Amino acid sequence: MKSQINRRIFLKTGYVTGCATLLSGKLSAFSFLQEETPDPKKLNYCGYKCPDNCKLLEASVKNDPALKKEVYETWKMQERHNVDFDADKIFCFGCKIDDKPLGVVVKKCTVRQYAIERKMDACIECQNLKTCEKELWQKFPGFHNTVIKMQESYIEAKS
Template identity: 30%
Template sequence: MKKMIAYCGLDCEKCDAYIATINNDDALRETTAKRWAELNNAPITAEMINCMGCRIDGVKTPFCDSMCEVRKCALRKAVETCGDCGEIGSCKIVAEILNNCEEARDNLTKK
C-alpha cells in the first residue's frame, strides 16, 4: 500500500497540510488553518499546518500527531492501516470517515 495513504484510508498527498508543508506555502497554511478552525470550532493556527503524513516519520499537525483516535488505535494494534484490522466492518472509530468518503474505503481495500 502506498505510504501516503493514512491509517483511515484518506490520501495524505491530497491534504492541504501536506501540500503546504512540502511546498513551504505559508498562504496555504493560513487559508487551511482558517478553514479548519471554522470547521472544527477550534483554535487552529497556520503554525500548526505542517504534516508529512500520518504513517511517515516527520512533522504532523497536532491533530494527526496526538489527537486522531484512528491513528492511535492503528498504532496500538500495530496495523499498517485500518484495512488490515479484522474489526473494520464494525469499527465506530473509522466509520464516519469510511461512510463519508468512498475514496478512503477504496484505498483500504486496494492492496
C-alpha cells in the same frame, strides 16, 4: 472475478481532490482504484492516500503562513476540528512520518492511534473495521464503506 478500472474511468467517475476533500466532509476514497490491489503500506492508516498536490503539504514544506491560512479556511479547520489558526501549528507532512512533527489534525486521529497500537499499516488489515465506531467513521460514513470495500479487495487478493 476482480473488476478492474482504468485511469480514464477512474477520472470520470470520481477523483479524490486532496486532503481538502477528507477534511471538508466530502470524502470519497477512490484513490485505491488506481491500483489493482490496495497495499496497506502505501495507504494512510485510515485507508486514504494523500495526493501529490496536497496544498497543506505544500504550505508545510514551504512553511508559508499565507498558504496555510488559505488551506485552514478552505478546509474549515476551526469548525471541523476546533483548531484556532496558528501558522506554527497548522501543518501536515502525513500520518506515516518519522522524521517530521505531526500536525494537529493527525495527532487527534483515533484511527491512526488504533492502527499504530495494533501494529497495522492500514485499517484494511483490521478484523474490526466493519463494526468500528471511531470518530472518523462517524463523520464520514461513506468513506468508511469505501474502506470496507478496499478491505474486501485486499482480503480477496491475499487468499
